[in-house]
Amino acid sequence: MEISDLAQLYGNELHIKQISKWLRGSARAQEIQKRSELDSKDGHVIDEHDQFFRDHKLLLVLFRVLGVMPIQRGEIGRITFGWTSIPMLYAYVFYVVTTVLVVLVGYERFDILLNKSKKFDEYIYSIIFIIYLIPHFFIPFVGWGVAYEVCDYKNSWGGFQLHYYKITGKNLQFPLLSTLIIIISLGCLILAVVFLLTLSALLEGFTLYHTTAYLHIITMINMNCALWYINCRAVGNASTALAESFQNDVDRNCSAYIIAHYRVLWLSLSDLLQKMGNAYARTYSTYSLFMMANITVAVYGFTSEIVDHGIRFSFKEIGLLVDSTYCLFLLFVFCDCSHQASLNIARRVQVTLLQVNLSQVDPATRKEIDIFLVAIQMNPPKVSLKGYTVVNRELVTASVATIAIYLIVLLQFKISLLNMRG
Template identity: 55%
Template sequence: MKTGNLLFSEMLSKSPKSSGEKLSDHAMIGQLNSFLFDATDNDAVERHDQFYRDHKLLLVLFRVLAVMPIQRTSPGRMSFSWKSSATIYAFIFWTVMTIIVLIVARERIQILYTTKQFDEYIYAVIFVIYLIPHFWIPFVGWGVAGEVAEYKTSWGKFQLIFYRVTGTSLQFPHLKSTILAISVGCLLCAFLFLFALSFFLEGYPLWHTLAYYHIIIMINMNCALWYINSRAIKTASTALTTCFQKEIVSSHSSDVISKYRMLWLYLSELLQSLGNAYARTYSTYSIFMFINIVIAVYGAFAEIVDNTDVSRDSYKEVGLIVDGLYCSTLLFIFCDCSHNATLGVAKGIQKVLLEIDVRHIDRKAKSEIDLFIFATEMNPAIVSLKGYVNVNRELITSFIATITVYLLVLIQFKFTLN
């Protein structure tokens, strides 16, 4: 098999030379795929797909929860089929859980019509809202499983190309142990949270928690999944920058700069495909968190204002505060890890490019540096949920501003009623 450098030399020799004939970035990525990857390389992808092996446990848990029925059907390839055993199991599991959820929802909704206490009403609303994500699963899980499978397959291709370009395999230090700890933590948090509810809240039977376990675990695991993907992309960008910095010190060849430019574009495209593949999932996820935060904070504030005796049912206010902090934390992790991933992809490679001493390189290499910098500016590393919203720290401030407005309106409305 040809080495990565020889393949790139052959590819560059066949590329258009004039500036008017230069390929677009997406065309160059396609050319990178055609020269460094073909259908016979599935076994090679399997050998180098360390990311899949490290986060395989997470994928298994999502299949067990019937959320994302994708499978490793062949070496180096993830796929989804409506007729697969994983999808059939997901449908059966979801149907059985739907019956339980509907029974519990019926009793929870009855509380809304019978209770006259504000705190019980708020809790009833929150528990009804927590049941809603179950009915989203076919739309936000199965409906995007094909796109998610394609995104996961792209990770394997990227790691093989990374190896052939840099000569080193991409590694994710401590990722497997981190995923194991996060998975156990998600399960324990769900069980402890629901057991505490049944213990502290009057009129909340223990069997009602059966309808919530898979939902709470799914919410926690979705946050963990986004964190793991963002962390993996940040790790890949750091490794790419390190390899490029080492190679550019020994050789200022235009071929070296060109191949790393196309590898960086592939990574940038991988980051963008993350947001596109999970757009439905995390759009509904954000809406769910937003509604919970508004209701929980409003309920806690109203309880504190109404109750002059601070010792009376104080745990109920604490429960609402905990729910608000829980949703706020998950929402912050979702936005912050995306911000860190995009920052790592963009800033690291730009710093290396700007540190190159252009006085000691030829004109062709200078042109490649200009193209590389231009590519980083014209293809910004962003996570967008199919164009509806960019996931970064600015999204956090936007949520805070909107939540504040809604809370002010609700609090004014309550004071008016009083």
């Protein structure tokens, strides 16, 4: 059974027959019952409690400026997407203009690769620069093509935060998230500019004009990593707040009614994590493949130079090493923050449930605790890219192992060519 199915089942059957009994004996239950009358379909109610949108709306604006994800707060309390909306029309124009630049620069890079490159390191750099142009052509598929699913994921945050408020009586907070977004966004842009200006100054054939085709691509790659980190951090904030509130409620009033409500809330958060992976499945599948391809080519170029000339640490060798390290770092951040988000959702809640002294609670509460633990065991929170892969630390080791295999094959092929020439 899917997490969303479980959430719906338990949400509709929260011991309806016992509610009146709990309401007579618990002021806490009466508070929850009163707040439960808030309409989750009312956009004004959702907007009032949607702190996540207010904190991260700058990130949405930046992705609209890049023409990658043209979604907007089209209705009160809801994020919307339309193929004829104003952000989408801007995205069309921006994409056409940047495509012209990318095609012109790409043609020149191919010309350098096929007709002007004489040395091995020049070939490698030309290949890498061509690889860096490829993500631009993925935008309609991995950006616009998943916009409806991203809207569904973003809107699920509004429902979850309202649900959290109904149970806890306070709005969900994301400490320093808005400040962090400003710092990371500026950092992504500055890194892209510095990286491209450095290449233009130090590499022959990489003119300042070429940077115009790469700027939005490098910035988009950096921002995609930042976007994933921010989403995972938000899930981590939500899981921490849920666990702390659950611990406090269990310490004050460990009842079946309270535990049943928190079970539904926990399942909603797990469903939110699952929706995040599904919404961005195309985006981060291609993102991971791009990183792996770039790392493989860069490390192959670096090791080939060592095989041919020994360790000299020329600028071009250092550039290849920096490129591979940079891509590996982005891949690690992508996998590690997913791992942390998945781990935090279940751990503290499980500890709280296991610490309850079952001999001091009634049979209904013991049953609720057992059901909650079974729900966690049957539906372990994880970030899955629509079933193609689970994003965790194991993905880093699997990617490195795959890269190593390709490198061994390529180096064996190179050594065989050298032996044939010798």
